[in-house]
Amino acid sequence: MKNIIFVCLMASILPLPSMVVAGTKVPDFSHYNDVKKKKIAFFEFMLPYIKKSNAEIKKTRGFLQALSANQLSKQQSRLIEIAEKYRVSHKGKPLLEVKRALLKKVDIIPPSLALAQAANESAWGTSRFARKASNFYGQWCFTKGCGLVPNQRGTGKGHEVRKFDSAFVSVKSYIHNLNSHPAYAQLREIRYKKRQQKQRATGLELVVGLEKYSQRKHEYVKELSNMIRFNKLSRRYDS
Numbered sequence: 001m002k003n004i005i006f007v008c009l010m011a012s013i014l015p016l017p018s019m020v021v022a023g024t025k026v027p028d029f030s031h032y033n034d035v036k037k038k039k040i041a042f043f044e045f046m047l048p049y050i051k052k053s054n055a056e057i058k059k060t061r062g063f064l065q066a067l068s069a070n071q072l073s074k075q076q077s078r079l080i081e082i083a084e085k086y087r088v089s090h091k092g093k094p095l096l097e098v099k100r101a102l103l104k105k106v107d108i109i110p111p112s113l114a115l116a117q118a119a120n121e122s123a124w125g126t127s128r129f130a131r132k133a134s135n136f137y138g139q140w141c142f143t144k145g146c147g148l149v150p151n152q153r154g155t156g157k158g159h160e161v162r163k164f165d166s167a168f169v170s171v172k173s174y175i176h177n178l179n180s181h182p183a184y185a186q187l188r189e190i191r192y193k194k195r196q197q198k199q200r201a202t203g204l205e206l207v208v209g210l211e212k213y214s215q216r217k218h219e220y221v222k223e224l225s226n227m228i229r230f231n232k233l234s235r236r237y238d239s
Contacts, residue, residue, distance in 0.1 A: 026130070026167060027041060027045055027125065029041060029042055029124055029126050039119075039124065042118075042119060042125050043115055045125070046114070046115055046118050046125075046136070046171070047115065049167055049168040049170075049172075050109075050111050050114045050115065050171055050175075051111065052168065053168070053171050053175050054108040054109065054111075056172075057106060057107065057108050057175070057179075060082060060106050061103070061106045061107060064079075064082070064099055064102055064103055064106060067079070069096060072096060072099065079095060079099065079102075080098075082106065083101075086102060086105045086106060086180045087105075087180045087181075087182070088102055088105065089101075103192075104191075104192045105179050107188075109175045109178055109179070109206075110201060110203040110206060110234070110237075110238045111203070111233070111238060112203030112204070112228050112233035112234040112236075112237050113203030113206055113207060113224070114171065114174070114203075115231075115233055115237060116207075116224050116227040116233055117137060117224060118174075119227060120224060120227060121137045122135075122136040122137070122138075128148065128151075129148060129161045132163075133147055133148050133164060134163070134165065134167050134169070135147070135148075135162055135163065135164055136167060136170050136174070137171075137173075137177075138161065139161070139170070139174060139177065140159045140160065140161060141159070141162040142158060142159055142160070143160075144158070145160075146160055146163065147160035147161045148163060183213070184209055184210070184212070184213075185209075186209035187206050187208075187209025187210060189209075190206055200238070202238050203238060204225060204228055204229070207221055208221055
């Protein structure tokens with residue numbers, strides 16, 4: 001368990017054996033003895049949820065981008081709703097300023113990064129939290145009964161590993177966490193600057209903003225970077 005904050009080449013593979021977990025079918029990735037097939041199966045399982053989550057974000061981002069200065073007052077309630085969801089201060093601020101702040105946060109996460117973190121945090125989908133709680137990113141919660149109690153939780157600690165209804169909900173929560181939590185401001189700033197240059201940020205470029213995702217800090221970032229490179233995730237999935 002690494003978290004401290006809530007904080008294509010497709011090969012022919014065997015049909016995914018599955019079990020019913022938290023309201024959805026989660027593949028039994030421990031079934032695979034072939035590492036390559038296991039990785040492909042894992043990426044094929046997670047990628048649609050990442051793409052769907054990003055598609056929802058693109059829709060909201062498109063709404064924000066289409067708002068002209070004259071339309072802001074008419075869409076004020078919707079703008080404030082989004083601002084509160086993304087932890088953007090709006091009280092007493094010009095709506096145009098709120099919109100600009102939101103465009104830094106309401107943006108996609110490169111699939112390569114989301115796939116690497118899912119693989120790392122869930123041990124390629126075989127961890128107890130992935131199997132029993134559909135939690136692929138090690139996200140915590142702090143209300144008794146909200147998730148699973150870690151086997152090695154320290155004395156006096158009250159956190160649990162959050163239980164999700166499905167892998168998709170886990171992915172959505174993870175992406176929203178990166179887009180809204182103050183801990184990942186560096187990641188968002190890198191992404192924003194790439195947008196200003198009319199470029200899309202890759203997972204390798206954004207991974208440096210994840211030091212606060214793990215107690216291992218720089219070593220965690222290094223490990224994710226190596227996973228992205230070794231599995232050629234940027235080349236396969238960030239286009």
